[in-house]
Amino acid sequence: MYRVVQFTGPRQVEVAELPSRALGPGEVRVRTRYSGISAGTELTAYRGTNPYLTKTWNPATRLFGGAGTAPSQSYPIPGGGYSEVGEITEVAPDVDGGPAPGDLVWGIWGHRGEATVPAGTVRPVPEGVDPLAASFARVGAVALNAVLAASPHLGELVTVFGQGVIGLLVTQMALRSGVQVIAVDTLERRRDKATEFGAELVLDPMAGEVAERVREYTGGTGADVAIEISGSYLALHEAIRTVTTGGRVVAAGFYQEEGRGLRLGEEFHHNRAELVSSQIGGVPATLSGRWDQARLNETFLCLCARRVLDPVSLVTHVLPPSRAAEAYEVLDTNPAGALQIVLDFEEDQACPPSPARNS
Known part of the structure; x- marks a missing residue:
């Protein structure tokens, strides 16, 4: 079993327990350490204003459908994050020369304590990059x-x-x-x-x-x-x-x-x-001949490793997943109260809250 943060309706947040599943071909299992909350995109789902909740996005025509079409998303929305850092704990037998158990990686698998994802969708955290900084990738x-x-x-x-x-x-x-x-x-x-x-x-x-x-x-x-x-x-x-x-x-x-x-x-x-x-x-x-999403991510992390950028100074709260509802409420109603809030999935829910960092 693992924990996942999900929206069950507008401004409704819960932490659910879901069963782990067996690895499929080409997959790895990641145990999450940090998961950063996006105060922009995620709040649109939290508030219920995201167009995917009211319209259908057609990836072929790249158009949103109007009245009479079913929305692309509906509640509950599990694990809405997109900036995660974790440790590889298991690798499918057919994964060769890629991530290995014990590797610290970053990727996009949402606010969940564990994820089984294709091996090619996770990337190693570069040497010299703070894991908190990697959650900003x-x-x-x-x-x-x-x-x-x-x-x-x-x-x-x-x-x-x-x-x-x-x-x-x-x-x-x-x-x-x-x-x-x-x-x-x-x-x-x-x-x-x-x-x-x-x-x-x-x-x-x-x-x-x-x-x-x-x-x-x-x-x-x-x-x-x-x-x-x-x-x-x-x-x-x-x-x-x-x-x-x-x-x-x-x-x-x-x-x-x-x-x-x-x-x-x-x-x-x-x-x-x-x-x-x-x-x-x-x-x-x-720039499409020289740049792509992979290069954007790699360049950002390289700049962090070289201390050209300092994302960790933007972290004001590190909270356990059990306090996710509180985190979203602060970002929604009191934006002056926080900059970056990061969920620490290794933090014991029974422990007192982590102190604010660089607040």
């Missing part, structure tokens, strides 16, 4: 993909809207690319972290119009690039207002429902802004 790839889509040039000014976990990783990466960064977020704790990482200027959108302040900072021209990672249509509209004439806006958030507050007949139309979508399902088309 997928969200780190999301951030890196957004930066690649932005294509910042040395000396340019990039405005990053949203300084949650992925936004702060974007800020770190953009700064390592030799650009100046203006970080935008409503929460002081996140703005302070962006300043710590080296953001040139931090702005609170609740304190006034961001675009006007960016233009004042740049002598009237605006930012070269804006990356919107919060998933807010209001922030996307402001990102469009922020860039200079012909500037690029990368929409990397997971936007829900209708685009309230997004007015494309205004600055988008008059300033001829370039609007680019970034989503982890693929890399920018111009």
Whole structure:
């Protein structure tokens, strides 16, 4: 038996016990150590706003179906995570030259204490990478993909809207690319972290119009690039207002429902802004000959090993799975109370909660 965290309905979380199954051909068994919670994608399933819960996604046509079609997902939704680290405990007899028992690996198998997965879907945690840092492999790839889509040039000014976990990783990466960064977020704790990482200027959108302040900072021209990672249509509209004439806006958030507050007949139309979508399902088309998802993941972990990036400093809570409902409630109702929450499946549920890290 093993534990799995699942959503049984909107804002309903439980930890279930499921039976282990025998390995199939080409499979390995992994015992989970860490599983990071995504405060973006996972909250859409937690809140019930994810389009997969109301529409059918057709992978052949790459279109969502409308009324009368069955949704692609329904509750319960087990093990919704996508950034896991664990130890190989068993390998199918036909797996040769791949993962071996005792190997520390990362992959995507969800918030579950154990998983049986194809051997080719797990990757070794590189030497020198903290296992907690390895639990960021997928969200780190999301951030890196957004930066690649932005294509910042040395000396340019990039405005990053949203300084949650992925936004702060974007800020770190953009700064390592030799650009100046203006970080935008409503929460002081996140703005302070962006300043710590080296953001040139931090702005609170609740304190006034961001675009006007960016233009004042740049002598009237605006930012070269804006990356919107919060998933807010209001922030996307402001990102469009922020860039200079012909500037690029990368929409990397997971936007829900209708685009309230997004007015494309205004600055988008008059300033001829370039609007680019970034989503982890693929890399920018111009880079597809050199980059793929595997390279995104490997590059992020390599940067962690070289101490170029510091994801572990974003971990504020390490909790046992028994407190998963509490974790989602905090992320949903009190985002200022946490940055990255990680579930530790090796932590005894009877133990007191782990102290916050780098909070």
